[in-house]
Amino acid sequence: MAHAHHHHGGPGHHHHHGAGSNIKVAFFLNLTFTLLEIFGGLWINSIAILSDALHDLGDSLSLGLAWYFENVAKRGRNQKYTFGYKRFSLLGAVINSVVLLVGSFFILSEAIPRIFNPEEVNAPGMVGFAVLGIIVNGAAVLRLKKGDSLNERVVRLHLMEDVLGWVAVLVGGIILYFFDVPWIDPLLSVLITVYVLYNVVRNLRDTMHILLQAAPDNIRPEEVIGRLQQISEVSSVHDLHVWTLDGTYNVLTMHAVTDTSLPARQEEELKKKIRAAMADMNVQHVTIELEKPGEECTHEESL
Structure with a gap:
């Protein structure tokens, strides 16, 4: 039986040196503003700003963990982690999801009763913070706009969501400034938090699949x-795992399973064909076992 192991470099997996520094700048920008938001939300007495602080905290965690695990993932494989450290980024996603889930339920438990018993909110402070939020998150988006790494694209989307969240807080603050409808603030908070929860559950589901x-x-x-069966030398495929x-x-x-018994050189050529076909299907690491016709497979499982 012949075995073949594909090389470890996949297309689209060159590390961008600028990615780490762009993510680092966005992380510190976001974290500083998140801390400012928490104090501001408590001072202005706006649960909507505190909800957005939770959203931003989630993004800060995502940015921080993405920055950290991007460096960890570069370590390569060793005796303990034979596939390398790529999966450590999932650990970041799980930690982030748990923090956001706990935070979201805490915010909802505060916001929902406030819809029925609204408290006074400092509307000008709310408007001021929203404008600041749009500027800070907008600056982070622009910083990441030059980047084309997968991490940067994901983070950029998160920050764009933040800008939209602050636009909602700005509209709420303007309404509160002109009209006495204090329930607008907790209602905004519930909407922002539900949106955060929707994304957390979706991300957690994707992480669990992996x-x-x-x-x-x-x-x-x-x-x-x-x-694979389009390749002329391959008569059938089994025990396939992806x-x-x-x-x-x-x-x-x-x-x-090959249709005839192949000499060693042709086996190598066949493996190259299989690897090329799988690379076209976005598979970076391929392990192939070739079997001759009639050879009994001890691992055979039907898919």
Whole structure:
């Protein structure tokens, strides 16, 4: 039986040196502003600002963990972590999700009773903070706009959401300034928090799929088998497993039965063809076991 192991460098996985520094700047900008927001929200007595502080805290955590784990992921594999440290970024996602879930339920428990028993809010302070929020988050978005790494794109989307959240707080502050409707503030808070929860649950679900080694959404095992069976030397494929380490780096193991017994040189050529076909399907790490016709497979499992 012949085994082949694909190299570890996948397309689209070159590390951008600027990515870390851009994320670092956005992280410190966000964290400083989050702390300012918490004090401001308590001073202005605005639960909507505190909700946005929670949203920003989540983004600060995402930025900080992305920055840290981007460095960890570069360590490469060793005797203990034979696949390397790529999956450590998922740890960051889980920590972030748990913090946001706890924070969201705390904010909701404060905000919902306030809709029915509204408290006085400092409307000019709310407007001032919202303008500051739009400026700070806008600056972070512009800082990351030059970057094209996956991390930067994800973080940029988060910060764009923050800008929209602050636009909502700004509108709420203006309404409160002209009209005596103090329930607007807790209502805004509930809407922002529900939106945060929706994203947390979605991200957590995606993270769990990866941790439980589900096939990546963009790679369907039946399509992989179909693509492999188009290769003339391959008569059938079995014991195929495909999973992703971190949502971007995909791994595949498989047994391929050849239609005739191939000499060593042709086996190598066939493995190259299989690897090229899998690279086109966004699989970065391929382990192939070739079997001759009629050879009994001890691992055979039907998919």
